[in-house]
Amino acid sequence: MTVEKKGAKMNIKKIVADMSLRQKLAQLSQYTCDFILKDAEGMITGPAAAFNLTAEDVASIGTVLGACGAELTNKIQDTHLAEDPHKIPLLLMADIIHGYKTVYPIPLGMGATFDEDIVEECSRMAAKEAAIGGIHVTFSPMVDLVRDARWGRCMESTGEDAYLNSKMAAAQVRGYQGNFESKHNIACCVKHFAAYGAAEAGRDYNSVDMSEHKLREYYLPAYKAAIDAGCELVMTAFNTLNGIPSAGNKWLVNDILREEWGFDKIVISDYNSFREMIEHGYCADGREAAEKAVKAGNDIEMMSNTYITCMESLVADGTVSEELIDKAVLRVLKLKEKLGLFDDPARGASIEDEKTVFLCEEHRAIARKAAEKSAVLLKNNDVLPFSKSIKKIVVIGPYANKGMNGAWFGMGSEAESMTVFEGVKKLLPDCEVLYLAGCKAGFAEKAENSYDLIEEAAEAARKADAVILCIGEDSFESGEAFSKTSISIPDAQVELVKAVTSVNRNNVAAIFCGRPLVLTDIEPYLSAMAVMWQPGTEGGSACANLFFGECDFEGRLPMSFPRSVGQCPVFYNYLKTGRPQETPNGETPYRTRYLDCLNTPLYSFGYGLSYNEFEISDIALSSDKMNSDDSLIATVKVKNVGQRKGKTLIQLYISDVFASVARPVKELREYKRIELMPGEESDVSFEISEEMLRFNTVSGEFTSEKGLFKAYIGADSDTENCAEFFLI
Numbered sequence: 001m002t003v004e005k006k007g008a009k010m011n012i013k014k015i016v017a018d019m020s021l022r023q024k025l026a027q028l029s030q031y032t033c034d035f036i037l038k039d040a041e042g043m044i045t046g047p048a049a050a051f052n053l054t055a056e057d058v059a060s061i062g063t064v065l066g067a068c069g070a071e072l073t074n075k076i077q078d079t080h081l082a083e084d085p086h087k088i089p090l091l092l093m094a095d096i097i098h099g100y101k102t103v104y105p106i107p108l109g110m111g112a113t114f115d116e117d118i119v120e121e122c123s124r125m126a127a128k129e130a131a132i133g134g135i136h137v138t139f140s141p142m143v144d145l146v147r148d149a150r151w152g153r154c155m156e157s158t159g160e161d162a163y164l165n166s167k168m169a170a171a172q173v174r175g176y177q178g179n180f181e182s183k184h185n186i187a188c189c190v191k192h193f194a195a196y197g198a199a200e201a202g203r204d205y206n207s208v209d210m211s212e213h214k215l216r217e218y219y220l221p222a223y224k225a226a227i228d229a230g231c232e233l234v235m236t237a238f239n240t241l242n243g244i245p246s247a248g249n250k251w252l253v254n255d256i257l258r259e260e261w262g263f264d265k266i267v268i269s270d271y272n273s274f275r276e277m278i279e280h281g282y283c284a285d286g287r288e289a290a291e292k293a294v295k296a297g298n299d300i301e302m303m304s305n306t307y308i309t310c311m312e313s314l315v316a317d318g319t320v321s322e323e324l325i326d327k328a329v330l331r332v333l334k335l336k337e338k339l340g341l342f343d344d345p346a347r348g349a350s351i352e353d354e355k356t357v358f359l360c361e362e363h364r365a366i367a368r369k370a371a372e373k374s375a376v377l378l379k380n381n382d383v384l385p386f387s388k389s390i391k392k393i394v395v396i397g398p399y400a401n402k403g404m405n406g407a408w409f410g411m412g413s414e415a416e417s418m419t420v421f422e423g424v425k426k427l428l429p430d431c432e433v434l435y436l437a438g439c440k441a442g443f444a445e446k447a448e449n450s451y452d453l454i455e456e457a458a459e460a461a462r463k464a465d466a467v468i469l470c471i472g473e474d475s476f477e478s479g480e481a482f483s484k485t486s487i488s489i490p491d492a493q494v495e496l497v498k499a500v501t502s503v504n505r506n507n508v509a510a511i512f513c514g515r516p517l518v519l520t521d522i523e524p525y526l527s528a529m530a531v532m533w534q535p536g537t538e539g540g541s542a543c544a545n546l547f548f549g550e551c552d553f554e555g556r557l558p559m560s561f562p563r564s565v566g567q568c569p570v571f572y573n574y575l576k577t578g579r580p581q582e583t584p585n586g587e588t589p590y591r592t593r594y595l596d597c598l599n600t601p602l603y604s605f606g607y608g609l610s611y612n613e614f615e616i617s618d619i620a621l622s623s624d625k626m627n628s629d630d631s632l633i634a635t636v637k638v639k640n641v642g643q644r645k646g647k648t649l650i651q652l653y654i655s656d657v658f659a660s661v662a663r664p665v666k667e668l669r670e671y672k673r674i675e676l677m678p679g680e681e682s683d684v685s686f687e688i689s690e691e692m693l694r695f696n697t698v699s700g701e702f703t704s705e706k707g708l709f710k711a712y713i714g715a716d717s718d719t720e721n722c723a724e725f726f727l728i
């Protein structure tokens with residue numbers, strides 16, 4: 001469906017010139033749809049509030065938050081346009097994070113695919129469904145780098161690595177926005193600028209403190225990648241960065257985002273974050289908050305009213321120039337024009353299309369493929385894939401017969417999502433498939449963390465040919481404001497695993513989670529274990545297809561899985577320290593270690609198994625030196641020594657051994673997926689360029705430094721397969 005270029009090009013500058021200051025300020029304000037339609041309700045994503053708006057203010061509001069559905073959005077738009085003195089259409093924005101109606105895996109799972117194509121395809125599907133539901137802008141991609149599994153919003157990120165996050169960010173932007181030729185393209189908003197994922201102690205909304213070097217090395221690249229891919233909006237974050245709330249942080253927003261990166265499109269606040277600068281103790285009142293927000297470079301105020309109620313006096317006394325307000329309004333009107341809203345305010349909204357497109361088989365197939373590609377096989381003691389000719393299988397656990405959509409599931413519903421029990425029955429119509437809860441979920445029913453269902457489950461498992469355990473954490477245990485101090489498997493689930501695996505070794509656990517969990521208590525008992533994340537609408541069928549070998553595992557961990565929550569934050573690209581731990585058992589005294597836990601995570605970044613084995617040869621370098629205007633080629637031979645055709649992800653890491661600032665032990669620089677027949681061998685080569693060797697120095701340059709480097713090529717970040725070379 002293409003956007004017809006109807007009517008003469010709008011003279012948006014004239015519109016701005018004809019607007020009163022108050023109308024401009026309303027145009028820069030975003031509220032939920034109940035301000036326009038009293039009885040309407042959309043997605044509520046924060047504390048409700050009253051804003052003392054006049055009828056004239058409401059008539060000139062610029063954008064609405066969280067209204068979904070063609071009928072509702074058309075009604076909102078029509079009601080608004082009847083009132084707006086300048087007939088400026090609304091921008092309708094919502095959180096379409098991993099699917100609108102057809103839900104695919106949470107972004108942490110999409111990161112685990114290490115596959116930009118499926119990420120782009122899912123984003124494109126989400127955009128089409130959202131556009132049909134009347135949405136113009138999604139508050140995605142969320143690209144906050146995460147290293148602390150206690151943080152609830154790990155689920156919304158693509159993980160702990162800046163390179164992977166940058167690739168995933170750009171893929172989402174391409175998928176959502178396309179080239180804006182179609183009404184099924186929507187604008188997208190990269191968030192949360194900046195470094196929201198580094199909240200101290202993993203507690204949501206908590207302070208963030210780091211050097212500019214660390215910020216630029218790890219936390220900023222993915223926002224920049226989204227912007228370079230053409231992202232239309234940036235959302236500033238709730239958190240303080242080095243004591244200054246991001247929303248009012250002029251250095252961050254104006255100096256870096258606008259001036260250094262040249263971003264001249266819309267910057268929108270997070271929910272009520274301007275007014276929360278008072279809570280932060282950074283502003284004395286709404287007036288100071290409005291001044292600091294607009295001077296920092298923010299355009300739209302989401303769900304607070306400092307612009308509307310305080311900006312007129314700031315302009316009147318010359319504290320804020322109206323020119324600044326005009327620039328902000330122009331950015332908003334430019335996007336409305338780009339989306340064709342002046343010509344067609346309904347744009348892609350279609351009640352008819354909702355009936356045929358939402359959850360259609362094509363979209364379910366995309367969601368299923370994504371769920372299959374996001375799953376990560378952590379352990380397999382030769383039990384998987386199960387044979388499809390088995391006669392009896394039991395599916396056990398609190399998540400065995402529950403749709404698992406995760407947080408930010410849009411308009412999806414778990415009732416419409418296929419459960420593991422349903423997926424196995426669908427795949428094996430002739431097999432006897434039983435479902436038993438086995439225990440209550442644990443966290444959710446802490447008081448009744450039941451154990452009385454375990455015995456019956458174990459008895460059923462004893463009589464079955466195979467067992468699938470479905471455990472982990474519930475969809476609502478991760479997401480915004482859902483940080484946890486314990487990320488272990490609840491005790492009732494641990495006891496269930498022990499009881500079931502003691503009577504049937506033909507078992508696998510599907511781990512449902514929105515963050516890395518501590519699997520230390522259950523790993524020793526299980527024959528096989530796979531992380532399914534929160535896989536969405538087709539999670540159950542994806543599980544069945546993977547466990548019965550209809551497809552193979554391809555996923556790799558985008559975040560380290562700790563042995564203990566006490567290790568958090570734990571991540572692969574750590575600094576060596578002056579006393580690196582030398583022995584795997586971590587017992588060398590006076591070297592960095594814990595007395596009660598190894599330094600290493602239980603499962604590392606980039607790790608994942610498949611149904612095949614692959615051998616990777618030593619690295620061959622085209623040279624042991626390179627200068628800054630050439631490159632060298634690093635090659636390994638990869639051989640499939642398994643029994644079936646299969647894929648593996650070959651990863652290139654670089655280590656800058658000595659530099660003007662301590663550098664990580666290694667950093668991911670590229671990855672390639674290769675498919676080989678049994679016995680087949682092939683070369684995998686990477687071009688190592690000087691650009692790959694650059695980093696942000698503490699003196700503010702982004703450059704490479706001559707000296708010794710190591711190239712690592714392997715199947716995960718633990719690889720020690722390396723070769724040395726010099727940049728001369």
Ligand code: GLC
Binds near residue numbers: 139271
């Ligand atoms: C929420 C979230 C943000 C979301 C916004 C609108 O508080 O922090 O990610 O996009 O409000 O719902």
